[in-house]
Amino acid sequence: MYPYNGQMLPGMPNMPGMTGAPGMPGMPGMQGNMLPGMPGMQGMMPGQMMPGQMLPGMPGQQYQQPQQYQQFPGQPQYQPQQQQFPGQQPFPGQYQQPGQPQYQQQQQFPGQPQYQQQQQMPGQYPQQQMPGQFPQQQQQQQQQFTQHNPVLAEKAKVLRQAMKGLGTDERAIIQVISQHQNAERVQIATHFEGQFGLSLKRELQKELTGNVERLLVGAFEERYRFWAEQVHEAIKGAGTNEKHLIQLVLLMNDQDVPRVNEAYRALFHKDMHDAISSDISNSDWARLLKAWLRGSNNAVIDPNRAADELYQAAKGAGTDEDVFIRIISTSNPQTFMQICDCYQKKYGKTLYKLIEKEFTGRSEFAFLLAHEFLTNPAEAVAFVLNHSMKGAGTDDNILITVTVLYSDFYKGEALKRAYVRFGDARKDIKRDLTGKYEDAVLGMWGL
Secondary structure (H helix, E strand, O other): OOOOOOOOOOOOOOOOOOOOOOOOOOOOOOOOOOOOOOOOOOOOOOOOOOOOOOOOOOOOOOOOOOOOOOOOOOOOOOOOOOOOOOOOOOOOOOOOOOOOOOOOOOOOOOOOOOOOOOOOOOOOOOOOOOOOOOOHHHHHHOOOOOOOOHHHHHHHHHHHHHOOOOOOOHHHHHHHHHHOOHHHHHHHHHHHHHHHOOOHHHHHHHHOOHHHHHHHHHHOOOHHHHHHHHHHHHHOOOOOOHHHHHHHHHOOOOOHHHHHHHHHHHHHOOOHHHHHHOOOOOOHHHHHHHHHHHOOOOOOOOHHHHHHHHHHHHOOOOOOHHHHHHHHHHOOHHHHHHHHHHHHHHHOOOHHHHHHHHOOHHHHHHHHHHHHHHHOHHHHHHHHHHHHHOOOOOOHHHHHHHHHHHOOOOOOHHHHHHHOOOOOHHHHHHHHOOHHHHHHHHHHHOO
């Protein structure tokens, strides 16, 4: 506190019996420095309005230019802005000071990978390129379309025109599915319903029949939903389509299994592994499927020791199938290829040939497919495609499924290279199929 010396502090009102400095500004009957703009008062502070002056923009009043701040040479023009805290990014359209970082929608922290909305592809393993990983270009093409796409919307019109009126233009529909990846085809189906108020699936089912219908309807389904539906088809009812089920399960990698299971739960309200396990026996191929679904290909395995274990498991009169199941269902592709190399160097024949010798029937098909998928997924797909057309007749379930699930990834030359050990894919398809069914399969594979 300041000592009282008989003088009043500036701004204090005159109280009765007190003397000293002028009274509080702006009080009636007082003298001294009054606040500007009040009636009967004199003086004003710099920058204040004159008595009677109106605010800018009031009706019927003359606008007065507001005072500008003094600007020094090289100084940027002042722009009002919100207070910004250290590290905070400015909002879009907000004034940015020189040297201030540009606005980004999502803050990136040190060491954080750049966010990309990208679908995880089959056979992809984190951090390194391994056997079974699909090409980067194919991964980029599988990005989901989440906004209106005028090109895909136009394709929806093409489909509507192909099914409108009498007859159906199957060739136009085949051309659409051949030109687009699964993610795009799903979006075309969404545009179709959004523009015409009709379900594309129901319209295709109404217009088409037989294997052509099954193939084209499947082509416009979301990939994992279609996969889950096919698993259900293979196990529902009294019997099990064992070969179809083997193909469906053993073409899944560690990333596919939970996604197919998620779709299966959403559709049928049951765990996929439980549904399959309750429908199949404990035969060798059935135990391999159960282990494949439950296991994860990341066990630490010594390739030399594993090669010796496999040799011992096949030695003598019988076969120890447990060893084959354990090694195949827990090895990652890189390790499994090393096991194959070690086995061939030590024992003078391939592991593929050993499996052919030790297993028969469904088990041979299952163990060979697992071997192929771990060493080279492209050849595994070619193996399944060839198997669907091998011998008398065609297994349409397998052919349609492998085409819908994998034709996006191994199109044209990629399939030809993988199929060369079995012959010519185009010739085999043309030999086994006819009409629009043949055209659709060839179109989807790019042959």
